[in-house]
Amino acid sequence: MSILHQQRAFYGLLTLAILTSVGYGLVSHGAEGMAFGFFSSFTIAGSLMCIWERSVVRSAFSLMATFMGVAGLFLLLGSDFLAMAQILIYVGGILALILFGVMLTPPDLGERSLPRIGGTLVLVLGGASLVWKHVMDATESLAVLPVEELTPMTSQDQSVGLAFLHPEQYVVAFELAAFLLTVALVAAVYIARRRTADFEPEEAA
């Protein structure tokens, strides 16, 4: 099979899987199930594409599907704050950083060293068995997921703010993390700054 045919077969299967999960979710749980099927299969499809794609840049772009899918799952669970933090940090920050790094490396359109079909199969089977085991355990212990009883939390900004700043909750961890990040930022600037020694060869020449 040529590379083009492999690619087509892969994307065809991926589309089929997404449609199947959306359809199954729709039949079993209505609109919410449809959304869950869409977001979860989107997440998995993005990560599979990240492994499968030959070009590094396309791999990096496919991560966006994964991050957005996870954000969608958070939204479905009624956690707006986590969903938006996921998008802001992972898509707006980390993905932009990865892209920056990847686009500055020389283009490498050759085959990845990872044997793609075998590697993908192993990863898919391993992941599926893990997920299957966890789902089985969860359904055994919970009997049935009480979707109707989950009420969306009201005013998440206040609960998140209280959790971070209330003296009886996570204020120490929050401040420590902030301090650590500040130190890291200052250190990064210190490492990256131009020293006067850097200019000397230019002046001599």
Added chain:
Amino acid sequence: MIQEQADAVLGHPVHPDSNVFVRILEWLPLPEMIPGWVVTFGGVMLGMSIFLAVMSVLVMFCVWMERKVSGHIQCRTGPMYAGGWHGWAQSLADGVKLLLKEDMIPKDADRTLFWIAPAIVLGSIFGAMVAFPLSYDWWFGRMDLGVFAILALSSTTTIGVVMAGWASASKWSLYGAMREAAQVVAYEIPLGLSLLAPLFVLGTFSLTEASAMQSGWFGMKWAIFTNPFLIPAFLIYVVAALAETKRAPFDLPEAESELVAGFMTEYSGIRWSFFFFEEYAAMLLMSVLGAFFWFGGFESPLTGALRASGMEDTSLVFSLVCFGTVLFKGFVGIFLMMWLRWTLPRVRIDQVMTMGYKYLTPLALFCVLGAASWEALQHLIFS
């Protein structure tokens, strides 16, 4: 506490529990046999189509306005013939032309990414638009974290622009995309920090609550009048918003005198116009966000007068007045951005970076600190 305060100002909870389109669907006489998911799906589809249509008209108006404003700033008249009165149909004609133009994809381009990139750019800005309430009573998505959602989703545009630049397989496009990525990452920090200052004063992330908090003084208790540190914070916000929306003097990603058209060089026809659609939508987004957090949102002497005459906040007339007020404030902001664009020359990329990291970020931090201490001082003195 702040939510209770906002509720007390309005006399009812700020978020009545139904969305605009759900209400429309409830009002329609639907037969019982239609399953629930069809109604939900139909509501979403209906909402998106109405939203797209309204946004298209607003963007077309913005394009026409930009051409008129730039014309008058340069002592020209701008478009005058299409449609008769001051060339009002010029954008419509341009839209038809762009729809009919050939959509070319370069031979070496990465076709899939080239095809997806405009969709991501447009989709992210529409996603951010969902967080905007239309009035105290009308809204699309229930967002307690409106500002956070808007900042998060509008930062996704960068990925689309980088994708467009990379997929075009052209050095001009790639340069434009790299500049965009560097610029947006640099200016997201001062943008977020300058927004933090009014957030401290108003004490809420929600746009509806922010507007309700500014409803005192006959609708003129705007945040910018209550705290002197919000004035420099607003100036920083304007600069950072210009850089985020890639508007001149920060239009480095598409600098036509250096990079042909930047990341849009290889695009043509309707796909090219998607990028412009995004630019104008982002301008509206940023101006309306500024209006909500500095200039009262829905509140103006008009709403104050209506409220004094005993009108309910949930009535149709009041909602229309609210929507009109916020749209008017948004267009004042857009006019400001156009004015700056046609007055100032473009800055260099190193100047852009220096300003973002070395000046605006520390200044924004200072504004946040100042606004917070001013609030604390007021609290100490008056209570």
